[in-house]
Every structure is written in structure tokens, then in C-alpha cells.
Amino acid sequence: MEGNYIDKTRVLDIKPLRTLRPIFPSGNQAPPFVCAPPFGPFPAGFSPFYPFGSSQVNEQTPDLSQAQHQPQLPPQGQHQPQNLSERSLATPSRPLRSSNGDIEPVESTLKRKTPKKRQLSTVNFESGISVAERDNGNRELVTSVLMRFDALRRRLAQLEDAEDAVNGIIKRPDLKAGSTCMSRGVRTNTKKRPGLVPGVEIGDIFFFRFEMCLVGLHSPSMAGIDYLVIKGGDAEEEEPIATSIVSSAYTENDRVNPDVLVYTGQGGHADKDKEASDQKLERGNLALEKSLHRNNAVRVIRGLNLKEATHRVKIYVYDGIYEIKEAWIEKGKSGHDTFKYKLVRAPNQPPGFATWTEIQSWKTGKSPRRGLILPDLTSGVESVAVSLVNEVDSENGPSYFTYSTTVKYSMSFQLTQPSSGCGCGNKCKPGNLECPCIRKNGGEFPYTGNDILVSRRPMVYECSPSCPCLTCKSKVTQMGVKLRLEVFKTVDRGWGLRSWDPIRAGAFICVYAGEARDKSKVQQTMANDDFTFDTTRVYTPFKWNYEAGLADEDASEEVSEEPQLPLPLIISAKNIGNVARFMNHSCSPNVFWQPVSYENNGQLYLHVAFFAISHIPPKTELTYDYGVSRPTGAQNGNPVYGKKRCFCGTQYCRGSFG
């Protein structure tokens, strides 16, 4: 199973890159499970305060004695230093903070506009990740770090959208969220290593370079080659070896043979004020050269440019371990020397990049989808086809049902309320607090520009079909399924749902379509219907929103993100339904449901919409938590929930559901 490349890396004597110095005096006991250099966590009584973003703090030794008194929150019209001279007062004994505890901007404050309409500041915070966990991660931790990063990034993007485009405060939410996570210790696998990275799985996808930094897959925020310096076996000399590369070029050859990669070395690029030049055998190039001679394999991340329905997306796919086979120099486009490295994927690894080339060939019709029963089980009702596939046994389809994209309400489910569509023009502006639709969402636009849900909330209010804003970005769940989905036969759980397209965290998947039923009638007739969604069941709460270091004026108390509906909603998809009826249960799901409502003709329409919890690679089964009905009995004094045995097979499986 394990290739011998793993053994090779084990022999290496890897020098730790950094030593963790104790943050607290030895007498001062930190809680056992938490420690976050440079500042957090703080013993009781501390209330560390500094705005996110300033990486300068990293270099400073925290001055604990100074932090003994509670720093005050800066007042609204806080002091903004207008020149650089103030900062020059900063010394190690006086960290880069102004008297109100705010860290002063490092970049030229003269140039930078600081229109802080919203108070962005930090609050007491612990990453909850121990030093040991930060050194070596695991799956749970990696998932958690990525989710926290993206939740923060989405929130920052939302704030950015709400500002005037000219006055934007955060041009790169990915960088801001990334550096915040870095400085807060929301990261793992900080120790560089060749070979596999604990908790990161081959086939995992990423949407930003920073995501790979935070989980220790690839440290540099921009550079394509990551490497570390090791001591030679017997000699004193040190030399670099490569640990991972990000390959962003996609060539025709990749499609033909996805296991072979010809990688171009770094450097020599023409720049604004630099001419193209020969690449030199230094840094990453040298590391790859040394790795070749040592027979050291490297991790490979494939960067892909995808054309989605509306816009381009760049995605990174972790494709596992590659061996470096040869290196040579050739003349590049500008006629300068370029290093080339030929890498071949190590055998016996789960598919990563190959899945993408395979799907690409299905989409373009270059090769047929194996096990295909129906090219589109919706018969054109959805704007994107949904394949029906069975690669497992001979069953040729699920039992008959009528495909519908929406919920059919009986009259009793229409709430009569005063209609209040918005008066916005072509589309609602995210920062427009006059818009009643935005106001219903607490003044926040629920989605980012590319239709990603920013945060879970008890209810999401979308603009209604009767709002005049035709191109409004808040009608995400009304626009139907955008992903290329397939219904497939699972090994032990009947039919399931998965996607050919990558799905990013917060992306809309589908609504739960079917017939809305009256709660009182349902209880008698349908005891255990496989195709019923019931909002009154008990759902395990979970935290998806994450705003560490981000405090709004009024965000002092935490708002629940759990669903809350004005009335129970029960939808049966037994006879009428959409793709959602095929989504299976998991105790560790990758999809969650979110109540969504909008008004039309004076009536309130309630919907159950599904969104991705985390990034989901193609061909990964989509699952959500079915929740449990109220306890059905007790066994050995323990309540028994549900009757169905759960086959989700995840670490935290509760054993049953339903």
C-alpha cells in the first residue's frame, strides 16, 4: 500500500524550522489544551485586544505586564495616526499599539484610506488549537481550520461588498482572513514535512492559496515551490529539499496522462520594472534539484482554471505524491533559460486530479459515463441535467416519482402577511439599509457576489419574484440547481446524490421540493417515510459561522445560527420531489439545511434550502443530518432516537437516525 517514497522521507533528519518558546512564565500555568502564540490565550483577567491583520505583532514579544489592565475599546471616532513618526516610537517594550490598544497600520497611512464605517476589531479569542495539534494535525482539525478560514473570509467579503466600491476596506478578504488565522493560531501542521500531511487527503480541493498554507500542505502564500533545509547525513552541510509544488499550468498533456507533470522552475519572469532573465539554480529550483538527487518525492497540487456557468473559478486539487524523474534546462518563450522538472505520480494513491480529467471527458462527450442509466432524470425540468448512474449492481432506477423543482403548498401553508417587496432598481445594493429585504436580514446581504451564503441564520430572507430587482443577487435559492449533479447507487445506502462539479463552502445546492403537508395529518399516515423533510425534528446544533477577531458594534452577544421557522414545515417528496429526496443522512455531513423565505403576492413562502458546509470535491456523496424525531423510547435508561440504523460510517456516528 505505502510506496517506498514514504520510507525515504523517514530516513531524513529533518531540522525543525522553529522552536516554540514558552509564552507564559513557567509559574503561570496555561490551560492545558490551549496556547496560541503570539498572544493568546490569556489567563483569566486578560482581554487581549488588537485588530486583525497586522502581522507585525508576530515579531513582538508579548508584554504581559503591560496587558495586566484591561485595554479599552476604542471609541467610535478613534485616533488614526496620520503620519509615520508616531510609529517610530514603538519599541519591543512598547509593542506596536496605540494607547487604546489598537495596532497602528503599518502600511503608509498617508496613502491608505481608512473609512471605518464599521468597527472592525478583535475580541477575546482562543483558537482552541493546542501546540501539539498545531504541529501535527488530523482530519478533524484540518476541516475545522478550513471552515473557520472560509467563514471569516466570507464575512469580510460581505463587509467589503457592503462598502462603496471606491472606499472598499478589504480588497483581499482571502489575505485578510488568512493572516488573521495565522496570527490567531487557527492553523495546523505548521512543521514542514515532506510526504503526506496528516489530515489532508488526496483529492481535497482548495479555493485559495492561503487555505493550503493554513493546513500545512504548502506554506508559501504565492511561490510555487515549498522547501525546507535539512542537514546532510554525515556532512555538516545543509541543503534544501522540496516538499510541495503548486502547478498552475494546465496543458493538453495533462488530460492525456494526468499522472505525469512537467513543471517549470521559479524566477526569471519579466516584471513591471524587471526584464525577463535566466532562471537560477537557487531557492525552489535548487530544492527540486536536490530532491531529484536524493530521490525525494514531493506533494503536488494542481491548479485548475474552470469555466463555470457564470464566471471563471480557479481551484487547487491536492493530487498526492509525485517522484521527480528528471531535470533539464530549456529556453523559454523569451529565450531565457528555464528549469524543467518531470514528475510522475507515485502508484497506489487514491484518485485526485484524475477524477477531474475523467469528468471533463464525460462533460465533453469524449468518453461515456460508465453505468449511465439516464442522462437526465429530470427530463429537462432542471436547467442542468441530472444523471442517473449505477456502477454497483443491476438495479435500474429508483421507484417512480414526479420531478418538480419546487414545493407544492396546500392553501393552509400560505401565510397572509403584508407584502413588502423592495423598491430597489435593477438589483439591491448590499450596503443599502433602506432596502426592506436587506433589513429583514439584519441589514446584511446574505450572499456574497458569487452566490455563496455568508452565514447560517435562523431564517434567510430573499427578494421575492415580485421585487423589481431582476438581477438581484439575493434570489439564489429561487434560481434552481446550478451544479451538475448525479443520482447514483451507493453500496449500502440505496440511491445517493453527488456532484460532478466542485462545490465550495456556502454554495447553494438545491431546495427540498415536494408536497407541503399538514403536521397533524402527517403524523397518522406516515410513520416512517423515507422521503419526508420535517423541520420539527431535533437537529444537532453546529457552528458554521465564525467571526473571530471581528466585532461589530452590536455583536457583543452571540446570535444563534440554528434554524427557526414561524410554523412547522413538513415536505413529502414521496410522489413529487427533486434531487434533494436522494440525499442520504450522515452524522458528519457535508451539507446543511437552511430555512429561506420570500414573499409573493402578499404571501410568505417557506423553503428548506441546502448549502455546502465545506468545500466538496467532485464525486463526493452529498449528505446532511436528518435529525431525529422525538425520543421513541428508552433502552437501559438511555433515550432511543429513531429506528434506522445509520451507515454513514463516520467517526462520530450516532448509530441510528430517523
Next chain:
DNA sequence: GCCAGGTCATTTTA
């Protein structure tokens, strides 16, 4: 309207 290519503002690490 699409894209290729340029520009700009940022970050981490060696």
C-alpha cells in the same frame, strides 16, 4: 460580451 494580458496590493518565508 469574452478573453488575454497588464496592474496593483498584499502576504509569508528564507
Next chain:
DNA sequence: CTAAAATGACCTGG
């Protein structure tokens, strides 16, 4: 401390 980097968002011109 400074330089380097196959970034990512945005803008322009064909």
C-alpha cells in the same frame, strides 16, 4: 530586514 513569488481582483483593449 528585504526580496521573491506560477496570487487574486480588477481593468483595459482587441
